[in-house]
Amino acid sequence: MSHAKKADAALNSPTSAASRASDSRASALMAAGTLISRILGFVKSWLLIVALGLGSSVTDTFINANNLPNMVFVLVAGGVFNAVLVPQILKASRAPDSGADYISRLMTLAVIVMFTLTALVTLCAPLLIQVTTSGYGPPQMSLAVTFAVYCLPQIFFYGLYAMLTQVLNAHGSFAPAMWAPIVNNLVAIAGLGLFVAIFGASAANPHTLDNWGTGQTILVAGFSTLGVLVQTALLFIPLRRLNLGLRPRFGWRGVGLGAAAKVGSWALLTTVVSQLAFLYVMKIATIPGAVRADAPAGSPPIAGNAVLEIASQLYFLPHSIISVSLATVLFNRMAKASLDNDVRGLRAALSNGLRTSAVAIVFSAIALLVLAAPIGMFFSAGKPQDGALLAITLSILALTSPCLSINFMMTRVFYSREDARTPFYVQLALAVLNLAGAFAIQFLPAGMIIYAIAGLYSVGNILSVVISAFFLRRVLGHLDGPRIINSYIRMGYAGIGSAIAGGVVLWLFGAYRADGFLWHNQAAALLSICVAAPVMLGVYVVLLRVFHVEELRDLLRPLLARFIRPAGAEGTTTPAAAPSSAPSARAEQAHRESREEPATGALPAVSMDTGLLPRISGGFDSEGFRAAPSAEDVGEGLSQPARGAHPSTPHYGEEEPAVRAEGRRSLLAVFRDWLWAPPAQQAQLGRHTYQGRSGENPHFPSDLR
Known part of the structure; x- marks a missing residue:
């Protein structure tokens, strides 16, 4: 076949167009889910400030305690989930049983480990608060420990959520893990709304260490943990639809975790180093709140x-x-x-x-x-x-x-x-x-x-x-x-x-x-x-x-x-089907498209975040555990033509706009042109x-x- 005919074939191939469309849809869907979740996160943060106040010692104390579950999970297990479990789940998903036996054993092990870790850390809450704070007096220390006891169970649900997310993504189900955090925020918002309705906003009724009670703790810290629980529980619905037949399975010898752990050791070290440094920085960040708590009334505000x-x-x-x-x-x-x-x-x-x-x-x-x-x-x-x-x-x-x-x-x-x-x-x-x-x-x-x-x-x-x-x-x-x-x-x-x-x-x-x-x-x-x-x-x-x-x-x-x-639009022709009067441009377009990856079904969403970037916000970063590459993307499933493909295009989108039919267009269409x-x-x-x-x-x- 001549070069021109090959160019025409590549240009008209629906595979590359499907791949690009899948890229766009996946990116847009992820961005939409993240955007809505972040917006609700800001609503939650705003409502927290309305309820407790931005310059309140109670607010600083709660935020420090609510950050602990995320820090502990990422420090102890975050790198393992990303670097060790992800490739194992991917390989298992290609088995004849879609990895049901292997994933059952893996989930059983993960549940046992995360439950044990959560129980131990929660029992050590007073020690953990002492290590991660500086200058807290007895009243503030007591409230911090109480908040920690309510919040630390989130560690278990973070681990289970991360595990379920990887299983769903390995089987092409991406949306649930993207949208479940929205429900988490809604639950927390409901708790804060009840707080304002029952106990009043900080502007009208300042909440201090002296007038804080159990009911207030439940609505703030308790609903925060409840939101993470609901977020995790929602993933069992799409998991059930996969019909994997998952059940508790014991016996983990020979399942390959040892070899995978060696591969992920560097990623785990990266996470540990990052979180230990972050832990110390956050300890220093608690100093202003402690100083403010002991300052006399009328003192200038201090950022905490x-x-x-x-x-x-x-x-x-x-x-x-x-x-x-x-x-x-x-x-x-x-x-x-x-x-x-x-x-x-x-x-x-x-x-x-x-x-x-x-x-x-x-x-x-x-x-x-x-x-x-x-x-x-x-x-x-x-x-x-x-x-x-x-x-x-x-x-x-x-x-x-x-x-x-x-x-x-x-x-x-x-x-x-x-x-x-x-x-x-x-x-x-x-x-x-x-x-x-x-x-x-x-x-x-x-x-x-x-x-x-x-x-x-x-x-x-x-x-x-x-x-x-x-x-x-x-x-x-x-x-x-x-x-x-x-x-x-x-x-x-x-x-x-x-x-x-x-x-x-x-x-x-x-x-x-x-x-x-x-x-x-x-x-x-x-x-x-x-x-x-x-x-x-x-x-x-x-x-x-x-x-x-x-x-x-x-x-x-x-x-x-x-x-x-x-x-x-009915008469609009795409570049793949439109006749071209410029063979050289057509050949160049075909050359670009011939380098596109073949479609592999649902586009995987990969985020291998192991804590490399210093995290300031304490909220659980679900992007780091949202998805994983498909089996084809890790190499074993690549076809030979894909392995020998030409270099990838330097452009993300298509280079040429669609040829538009004549006629009246909307104002937005004119703007797009x-x-x-x-x-x-x-x-x-x-x-x-x-x-x-x-x-x-x-x-x-x-x-x-």
Whole structure:
């Protein structure tokens, strides 16, 4: 068959189109579930502040105790679940019985281990509180132990949830684990709502260590644990539908966990190092709350655990929605490129992930920085002084939030190569930084400690990118640096314009005056956010278009293609079926599509997060246990043609828009067309960066491999 005919066949192949569509659907579904869960998480956090107050010692005490289950689980078992159990479940799912016998034994073992661990840790709650806090007096220590006893049973349910998630994902069921955390948040919100209805909000009835009782503990801490229990229980419904016939099975000799544990030892060490450092930092973070509890009435407010928790949730949101979802999809391509020793394909996937996610991450960082004041006011239950504490902390974290996503994407390259040792070295360097920094921070005035910890994490984000890039250059030769930097610079220009626009809007709302309208109440703060944020986003998108940031098209294509359908769509032809008058362009398109992976059914969602990134928020990070690669993606099920595939495309989405039928179109359809111009118009506008295959840029000879 001639090259042209092969090109036509590849171009018209429904397999590559199905693969791309599956990618888009999986990423969009994951992002939607995460977005709704995070939004409800913010509602829960806001309601907690309304109920207890942002500057309350009770709030700081509860947050510290509620963080313990997540820290203990990740420290003891998180790395094991990710690095050891995931590959074993994948292999078992390919057995004739779909892994029923093996998974039954594995789940029996996991339940026994997690139950024993939870019981022991709960019995040691007083000791655990003493180790993880600093300066607590007797009343605060007593309440902290009580909160811990209510919250620590979450460890068992976290472990069971992680186990069930991997089993479901190994059998192609992704949605339940994505949406179950939503119910968790709803249960916690219900408890806090009852608290406000029965005991009153903190503004009208301040809740202190002296007037706290058992009923209040049940509604706050008890419902928090109940939410995790319900979240886990919901997964048994889809598990039952798999008809695996799971039942308690004992006898674990010869099931292969020993060999798997050796493979996962580096990932486990990474988790241990990360969590031990995090544990010490959080111990230092409890100092301001202890000082505030002993301070006389009328003392200036001090930022404590609650401020750091809310700020970290806000700063982590864009990363968890955009970067984790995109990295999850791209990880499959990275894994296959690594399996084929396809350095160009691996580099292209990394470059694409860094550039595409940056479109959203850069704007998010700018938005958090500019809108920090009204956000702080909104989450402070209407107290300007507390709002200022949150705004300062959030601003410090937002400065380096893009680095959080950059390092996460870089780490996926190491894991795709089954290299868990390099992430351990990166985490070891960060742990040393965190331990040394936290030790020095404890000697600062109490009012500066939380700000200093936020700065410490920002420095760690930058350091992690530098170290990861150093190791990646040894693997990939180069990182497509000029192209990535060029894109980031143009996004930065757009971000500056967006920041100026947002600043003007906030100035009109009186954000820069102590008696300004924005600082009157929560409603005024929310109104300013609702006005400034769309203005900033609109200016940002327009400037991205002005500066020809092509990655905007790649990021928005799945969303717009899903929700916007041009008029006359019935007559619309796709690039795969449309006749082409440019054979060379058609051949190039076919060359790109021929490098796409074959469809393998439901797209797996991979997130091999083993705690590499310093976690500030104490909430259970379900992204780390949400999904696993399919059997085909780990290599054994790859067909020979797939093993010998060409390098992966450097573009995430399709390169050419669909040929649209003539006729009237909706305003949204016109907007979609404007977001990415046809090839001829692109040529007229000009491209400011090389758009060919990674590693072949003639303008950067030093970049050639």
